Amino acid sequence: MCNKNIMEIFANVKGKYLLGERLSKHTRFGVGGPAEVMFFPHDLEDLVSFLKHYPQHMPLCVLGGGSNLLVRDGGIDGVVLKLSAPFFKKIEKKENRLTCFAGVANATLSKTLIENQIGGLEFLCSIPGTIGGALRTNAGCFASSVSDVLQSALVVNRSGTVFEAKKEAFGLSYRHSDFPKDWIIVALTFKTEAKPAEQIRQTLEQQKQYRLLHQPCNARTAGSTFKNPKDARAWELIKQAGCENLSCGGAKVSEKHCNFLINTGNASAADLENLGDLIVQKVKEKTGILLEWEVQKTGKKV
Ligand SMILES: Cc1cc2nc3c(=O)[nH]c(=O)nc-3n(C[C@H](O)[C@H](O)[C@H](O)COP(=O)(O)OP(=O)(O)OC[C@H]3O[C@@H](n4cnc5c(N)ncnc54)[C@H](O)[C@@H]3O)c2cc1C
Structure with missing residues (x-):
C-alpha cells in the first residue's frame, strides 16, 4: 500500500505516523501484528485533511484503548488511526x-x-x-x-x-x-x-x-470474551461445559472469571482465538447454545 502517492499524504500531515508499528503495543491482550501505517492525527483539522486525501477504497480502521480487540498476528492492512493526541483528550x-x-x-x-x-x-x-x-x-x-x-x-x-x-x-x-x-x-x-x-x-x-x-483487572485480557446469551450467563455456560481450566499455547481461561481469556506472557493472537473457538464448540456441544464473541477480532491470520 505504501506507494509514493499514499506517502505523499503523510508528508503533509501534522500528526505522527509510524510504518509497521506492532499493534501488540496498543492492545490490552498484548498481541497483534503490524499496522501498515499507524497515524496519530494532531487535531480534527489534520484528521479531516487526511481523510479528504486518503483514497476511499483503501483500508482504514480506528483503535481506541485496544481493550476489546483481538488483533491477529498478521496485522492490519492500510491505515490504523489512533486519536491519542492532546486535542482528542x-x-x-x-x-x-x-x-x-x-x-x-x-x-x-x-x-x-x-x-x-x-x-x-x-x-x-x-x-x-x-x-x-x-x-x-x-x-x-x-x-x-x-x-x-x-x-x-x-x-x-x-x-x-x-x-x-x-x-x-x-x-x-x-x-x-x-x-x-x-x-x-x-x-x-x-x-x-x-x-x-x-x-x-x-x-x-x-x-x-x-x-x-x-475480575483479572491487571492481566493481559480484553474483558468478557463472550456476550451473555438471552436468559443465560456466558460464564455459567463455560463452567457447565467444563472449560474453566482450558489453555492453548500461552492463552488460558482466567481462574478469577472464566469468561475472561488471559495472555500469560507469550500467547499469540492465534492461541487466544483458538482457545475462544474451542470454548464456543464445547459450550455448543454441552448446552446447545452458540456463544457470540464480545471481543472484536480483526486483522489477518499468519
Ligand atoms: C479488565 C477488563 C474489563 C472490562 N469490563 C468491561 C465492562 O464491564 N463493560 C464493557 O462494556 N466492556 C468491558 N471491557 C471491554 C472494553 O473495555 C470495552 O469494550 C471498551 O469500551 C473498549 O474501548 P477501547 O477504547 O479499548 O476500544 P478498542 O478495543 O480499541 O476498540 C473497540 C471498537 O471500537 C472502535 N473504536 C475505537 N475508537 C473509535 C473511534 N474514535 N471511532 C470509531 N470507532 C472506534 C474500534 O474500531 C473497535 O471496533 C473490559 C475490558 C477489560 C480489559
Missing part, C-alpha cells in the same frame, strides 16, 4: 452536559466527575478503554451503559465531513452499535446530573473493589 463542561473527546481514557473521567460534582457517568470510569471505543461497543456495567447517558456525538465520515449526530443514529443495543463502519467518533456529549462529590467517590470505590475481587 479534551473534556468540556456545559451546563448539565459533558463533552468528552474520543481519546479520553474512561478512567481519567473520575477526576472531572468528582471536581465538578457530576453524577451519572460513574460506571464508565471503571471500564478500560476510551470514550470512542465506549460508543462503538456500547460499553456498560453496573446496570448502566453508554446508551443510557449519551445525548449526541461529533462524527467525521470517510469523506472528511464533520457532523453532530443524535443518539438514535448509533443503533445502540446490548454491547452493540450499528452505525456505519466508516464513521470516526470525535467526541461524545453526555447528559449528566448534579451529585455530591462524596457520593461519587464512594460509588467509584465500590465499583473498583468489586472489579478487583471478581
Whole structure:
C-alpha cells in the first residue's frame, strides 16, 4: 500500500505516523501484528485533511484503548488511526452536559466527575478503554451503559465531513452499535446530573473493589470474551461445559472469571482465538447454545 502517492499524504500531515508499528503495543491482550501505517492525527483539522486525501477504497480502521480487540498476528492492512493526541483528550463542561473527546481514557473521567460534582457517568470510569471505543461497543456495567447517558456525538465520515449526530443514529443495543463502519467518533456529549462529590467517590470505590475481587483487572485480557446469551450467563455456560481450566499455547481461561481469556506472557493472537473457538464448540456441544464473541477480532491470520 505504501506507494509514493499514499506517502505523499503523510508528508503533509501534522500528526505522527509510524510504518509497521506492532499493534501488540496498543492492545490490552498484548498481541497483534503490524499496522501498515499507524497515524496519530494532531487535531480534527489534520484528521479531516487526511481523510479528504486518503483514497476511499483503501483500508482504514480506528483503535481506541485496544481493550476489546483481538488483533491477529498478521496485522492490519492500510491505515490504523489512533486519536491519542492532546486535542482528542479534551473534556468540556456545559451546563448539565459533558463533552468528552474520543481519546479520553474512561478512567481519567473520575477526576472531572468528582471536581465538578457530576453524577451519572460513574460506571464508565471503571471500564478500560476510551470514550470512542465506549460508543462503538456500547460499553456498560453496573446496570448502566453508554446508551443510557449519551445525548449526541461529533462524527467525521470517510469523506472528511464533520457532523453532530443524535443518539438514535448509533443503533445502540446490548454491547452493540450499528452505525456505519466508516464513521470516526470525535467526541461524545453526555447528559449528566448534579451529585455530591462524596457520593461519587464512594460509588467509584465500590465499583473498583468489586472489579478487583471478581475480575483479572491487571492481566493481559480484553474483558468478557463472550456476550451473555438471552436468559443465560456466558460464564455459567463455560463452567457447565467444563472449560474453566482450558489453555492453548500461552492463552488460558482466567481462574478469577472464566469468561475472561488471559495472555500469560507469550500467547499469540492465534492461541487466544483458538482457545475462544474451542470454548464456543464445547459450550455448543454441552448446552446447545452458540456463544457470540464480545471481543472484536480483526486483522489477518499468519
Ligand atoms: C479488565 C477488563 C474489563 C472490562 N469490563 C468491561 C465492562 O464491564 N463493560 C464493557 O462494556 N466492556 C468491558 N471491557 C471491554 C472494553 O473495555 C470495552 O469494550 C471498551 O469500551 C473498549 O474501548 P477501547 O477504547 O479499548 O476500544 P478498542 O478495543 O480499541 O476498540 C473497540 C471498537 O471500537 C472502535 N473504536 C475505537 N475508537 C473509535 C473511534 N474514535 N471511532 C470509531 N470507532 C472506534 C474500534 O474500531 C473497535 O471496533 C473490559 C475490558 C477489560 C480489559
